[in-house]
Amino acid sequence: MTTVETATGATKTMVLNMGPQHPSTHGVLRVLLELDGETVVRAVPDLGYLHTGIEKSCEDKTYSQAITLTDRMDYLNPLGNNLVYCLAVEKLLGLEIPKRAQYVRVMMVELQRISSHLVWLGTHAIDMGAMSVFLYCFREREEILKIFEMFAGQRMMTSYIRIGGLALEPPAGWRAAVERFLKMMPSRIDDYESLLTGNRIWMGRLQGVGYISPEDAVALSMTGPTLRAAGIPYDNRKMFPYSSYDEFEFDVPTRTESDCFARYMVRVLEMRESLKIVRQAMAKITDSGPVRTEAPGIVPPSREKMKTEMEALIYHFKIFTEGFSPAPGEAFVTVESPRGELGCFIASDGSPKPLRAHFRSPSYINLQALPKLVTGQLISDVVACIGTIDIVLGEVDR
Amino acid sequence: MAEQLRAWNPNAIEEVIEFRGETTLVLPRKILRAVAERCRDHAELQFNLITDAVCVDRFPHEPRFEVNYHLVSIPRKDKIRLKVRLAGSDPVVDTLVPIWPGANWLEREVFDLFGIRFAGHPDLRRILLPEDWEGYPLRKDYPVEGFRDVPMMTGFRKSSV
Numbered sequence: 001m002t003t004v005e006t007a008t009g010a011t012k013t014m015v016l017n018m019g020p021q022h023p024s025t026h027g028v029l030r031v032l033l034e035l036d037g038e039t040v041v042r043a044v045p046d047l048g049y050l051h052t053g054i055e056k057s058c059e060d061k062t063y064s065q066a067i068t069l070t071d072r073m074d075y076l077n078p079l080g081n082n083l084v085y086c087l088a089v090e091k092l093l094g095l096e097i098p099k100r101a102q103y104v105r106v107m108m109v110e111l112q113r114i115s116s117h118l119v120w121l122g123t124h125a126i127d128m129g130a131m132s133v134f135l136y137c138f139r140e141r142e143e144i145l146k147i148f149e150m151f152a153g154q155r156m157m158t159s160y161i162r163i164g165g166l167a168l169e170p171p172a173g174w175r176a177a178v179e180r181f182l183k184m185m186p187s188r189i190d191d192y193e194s195l196l197t198g199n200r201i202w203m204g205r206l207q208g209v210g211y212i213s214p215e216d217a218v219a220l221s222m223t224g225p226t227l228r229a230a231g232i233p234y235d236n237r238k239m240f241p242y243s244s245y246d247e248f249e250f251d252v253p254t255r256t257e258s259d260c261f262a263r264y265m266v267r268v269l270e271m272r273e274s275l276k277i278v279r280q281a282m283a284k285i286t287d288s289g290p291v292r293t294e295a296p297g298i299v300p301p302s303r304e305k306m307k308t309e310m311e312a313l314i315y316h317f318k319i320f321t322e323g324f325s326p327a328p329g330e331a332f333v334t335v336e337s338p339r340g341e342l343g344c345f346i347a348s349d350g351s352p353k354p355l356r357a358h359f360r361s362p363s364y365i366n367l368q369a370l371p372k373l374v375t376g377q378l379i380s381d382v383v384a385c386i387g388t389i390d391i392v393l394g395e396v397d398r
Numbered sequence: 399m400a401e402q403l404r405a406w407n408p409n410a411i412e413e414v415i416e417f418r419g420e421t422t423l424v425l426p427r428k429i430l431r432a433v434a435e436r437c438r439d440h441a442e443l444q445f446n447l448i449t450d451a452v453c454v455d456r457f458p459h460e461p462r463f464e465v466n467y468h469l470v471s472i473p474r475k476d477k478i479r480l481k482v483r484l485a486g487s488d489p490v491v492d493t494l495v496p497i498w499p500g501a502n503w504l505e506r507e508v509f510d511l512f513g514i515r516f517a518g519h520p521d522l523r524r525i526l527l528p529e530d531w532e533g534y535p536l537r538k539d540y541p542v543e544g545f546r547d548v549p550m551m552t553g554f555r556k557s558s559v
Binding site: 051059091092221329330331343355365367398 | 417418420422446447448449450452453454455456466468472475477479498499500501502503504507511524525526527528535536542
């Protein structure tokens with residue numbers, strides 16, 4: 001128990017320990033809350049319960065081996081993590097990726113964005129007491145995971161995006177599967193909106209809660225839907241286009257209220273925009289063409305070549321034993337993950353293992369604003385604030 | 399950008415590195431804070447968002463540490479990397495928290511994993527590791543499997559040999 005001075009004189013405050021095992025902290029986050037009655041006076045997040053040293057492990061693996069580690073950081077956005085890591089290595093190597101592979105990458109990460117927002121919407125609704133939305137969201141997410149399984153053979157830890165292109169050719173029948181999803185999804189998003197957007201309880205729990213001014217949001221390095229809900233249209237897909245995003249037409253939804261409800265609206269609108277991008281990407285992906293770039297010694301050769309060409313066999317062996325050595329230098333790439341600006345910094349010293357691999361995880365940096373969001377709010381609103389920042393603890397702690 | 403800063407202070411930049419379309423300005427440690435403030439406030443620069451701080455350990459080369467700050471200018475759609483080099487015997491640099499409050503956790507992470515001291519930081523504590531952790535795991539002289547003894551059993555080996 002500590003004492004703080006308030007407007008009415010000295011009062012006793014209470015310190016409440018929320019987490020690390022608490023259903024609404026979405027993993028193992030611990031927040032120390034100092035409370036005056038039900039009002040939060042001070043909040044101190046305590047992290048690191050899921051720290052696994054992924055960045056250190058990357059330094060002990062060859063460039064291609066580290067891809068599987070990136071899957072496990074933000075486990076709701078594995079394809080986005082693969083993408084940012086591969087883009088960084090490709091930038092270091094100066095590789096050009098075939099257009100077809102770029103479009104498939106765009107389609108996959110946009111589907112991933114929808115699935116991540118669905119998990120966010122479902123779990124946030126459960127935090128706010130709306131059980132049924134959770135079930136509907138996970139029903140639709142299952143459809144996306146089935147598409148991923150088709151493409152990569154894995155539902156979650158896909159490792160589908162590889163250095164130089166993709167792991168596999170898109171499977172037979174993928175168009176029909178994605179088309180079916182695109183047909184179904186718009187009306188399902190309408191369903192969520194009819195359940196939530198005009199719902200008085202939902203509005204009451206979210207509107208006016210967790211306000212942060214646009215100036216503070218930028219100063220605290222917030223990115224993603226939380227920053228766009230404050231009225232700043234900062235989106236890496238538009239600002240610093242990567243993977244041919246400049247060829248796609250889509251809007252960046254923004255809101256100006258900067259409260260929890262605005263963040264909810266931004267995410268729902270983003271799902272609709274992602275559907276538009278997936279549709280455009282489908283039209284751009286040709287039925288044939290390379291999905292991997294030709295780079296002997298860096299990108300594994302096709303099975304066919306390995307059986308007919310001696311050199312290809314040697315390269316294959318070298319890639320999977322020794323690895324490849326990019327020129328000494330540094331590269332920093334940022335992409336727009338469902339949670340904000342996801343960055344990857346790689347420094348090479350000319351050896352087959354990275355000198356340093358660092359991930360700029362959006363959840364970690366957005367979480368920094370939590371004390372600002374919750375101070376002065378009621379304790380029940382803390383749950384709404386943590387929810388709408390949309391943290392994934394695997395990525396926060398890495 | 400580099401000329402702009404050189405016109406303001408001829409000693410502001412030690413080196414300009416261009417690699418794969420990225421610009422890195424290497425700064426003397428003493429004036430990092432002043433340059434960072436100018437990067438944020440000057441009308442032609444306007445770097446209002448600090449997106450990342452990364453440390454690289456080049457052990458056994460000296461100066462051993464490099465701290466990289468990645469800045470973004472949202473109004474100008476531009477990026478820049480500021481870099482300071484620090485000797486292993488004296489890994490101290492001025493904090494950037496007064497300029498960008500978002501640098502707080504970024505610097506805490508670098509402190510936690512590399513042991514770089516940020517002079518003037520308001521809350522320089524470990525953030526990912528427990529308070530009583532010994533050593534700085536991302537330094538190159540820290541083994542991947544850690545210092546703790548793992549009992550060896552016949553037929554098994556340590557994860558990374």
